[in-house]
Amino acid sequence: MTFRLRYLTEDDCAKCRECCVFDRYDVYDTPLITEEDAQRIRLIYSDIRFTPRPCGDCGQDAYIFDMICDGDVRICPALGSNGCILDGCRPLDCVLYPYMIVGIGQRRYAAVSDLCPVYRKLPDDLLYAEVCDNMELFALTARRNIYVREHDGQRLIKEIL
Numbered sequence: 001m002t003f004r005l006r007y008l009t010e011d012d013c014a015k016c017r018e019c020c021v022f023d024r025y026d027v028y029d030t031p032l033i034t035e036e037d038a039q040r041i042r043l044i045y046s047d048i049r050f051t052p053r054p055c056g057d058c059g060q061d062a063y064i065f066d067m068i069c070d071g072d073v074r075i076c077p078a079l080g081s082n083g084c085i086l087d088g089c090r091p092l093d094c095v096l097y098p099y100m101i102v103g104i105g106q107r108r109y110a111a112v113s114d115l116c117p118v119y120r121k122l123p124d125d126l127l128y129a130e131v132c133d134n135m136e137l138f139a140l141t142a143r144r145n146i147y148v149r150e151h152d153g154q155r156l157i158k159e160i161l
Contacts, residue, residue, distance in 0.1 A: 003095055003137050006130055008118050014083040018115045019097050020076040022067070029113075030074070031093035032146055033063040040089050041078075048077050062146050093147060099131070101142045101160065102151040108142035108161040111154035124157065131158045 013019075022030055033041075038050050050063035067074035078086045084094065093100070098116035102109050110131045114120045119127070131138055141147050142160040 003134055005098075005119075007122055007126070008098075008116070010083060012118055016117060017079060017083070018117070019094075019113070020079040020084065022074045024072045024074060029115075030064045030067070030076075031091050031097070033065070033091045033093070034144075034146060035061045035063070037089075037091040038063050041086065041091075044089060045078070045085070092141060092144075096137075096141060099138075099157075100154065101138070101148050102154050102156070103148045104151045107159060108148060109151070109156045110138050110158050110160055111151070111156050113154065120155075124155075127157045135160075 032053065033050060041048055049066040051066050053062045053064050065076050065078065068077055069075075076084075078084050078090075084090060086094070098113040098119040100111050100113060102111045112119050112122075112127055138158075138160050
């Protein structure tokens with residue numbers, strides 16, 4: 001399954017880089033990576049390392065990238081000078097960004113991060129249409145509980161499950 005963001009260009013991402021740089025308090029927002037994704041990335045980029053991350057009730061192994069530390073800043077090791085070096089093997093969490101799946105009780109929603117300078121300015125109707133056009137991918141992601149984050153003020157776009 002492929003997903004292409006309508007309103008974001010590769011140049012936008014290469015210039016911004018907000019989604020790949022975190023302060024030490026944002027580590028919660030780092031992309032979650034399945035064992036399958038980690039193995040695929042290791043085959044191509046043997047120098048990229050991962051840290052196990054407990055996934056609570058989902059019962060799956062999850063990982064996050066071992067970030068490059070620069071003071072209080074954490075930088076994704078896959079961030080190159082022109083954006084992400086992973087291209088076709090980016091983890092699903094990264095593919096969907098600036099969207100994410102958030103949970104409120106048993107309900108799952110597609111939400112959008114306010115960190116993305118392009119997507120935070122877009123009206124809800126455009127975001128809603130983009131989510132609807134990719135509903136199969138969002139539903140698949142929502143069913144894999146590893147990717148569900150607690151709602152923490154993110155802008156909710158559409159209920160998925």
